[in-house]
Amino acid sequence: MNIIYNELLCRGYSVDVGVVADRTGGGNVQKEIDFIVNDADKKIYIPSAFRMDTDEKESDELKSLMLTKDFFKKSLHA
Numbered sequence: 001m002n003i004i005y006n007e008l009l010c011r012g013y014s015v016d017v018g019v020v021a022d023r024t025g026g027g028n029v030q031k032e033i034d035f036i037v038n039d040a041d042k043k044i045y046i047p048s049a050f051r052m053d054t055d056e057k058e059s060d061e062l063k064s065l066m067l068t069k070d071f072f073k074k075s076l077h078a
Contacts, residue, residue: 004034004035004046008035008037013037013038013039014037014038014039015035015037015038016035016038017033017034017035017036018032018033018036018068019031019032019033020033020064020067022064022067031063031064031067032047032064033065033068034046034047034048035048042072043072044072044074044075045065045072045075046075047061047062047064047065
C-alpha cells in the first residue's frame with residue numbers, strides 16, 4: 001500500500017485515510033477506506049488489498065465504498 005500512497009503523492013495529490021460507519025443490522029462498525037485522494041474539488045476513494053481471492057473479501061472492500069453515499073469516483077485495487 002505504500003507504493004500506491006507514494007505514487008499518489010508523486011503525482012501531486014493530497015491523500016487521506018478515511019473511515020465510514022456501517023450501521024446495518026443495528027450495529028455501528030467502522031470500515032476503512034485506504035486512500036481518499038483530494039484534487040481541488042474532486043475526491044477519489046481507493047480501497048486497496050493485497051489479495052481479493054474470496055467473494056467475502058471483495059464484498060467487504062466494496063461495502064466501504066458503497067457506504068460513502070456520494071457522487072465521487074470510487075476505484076478498487078488488488
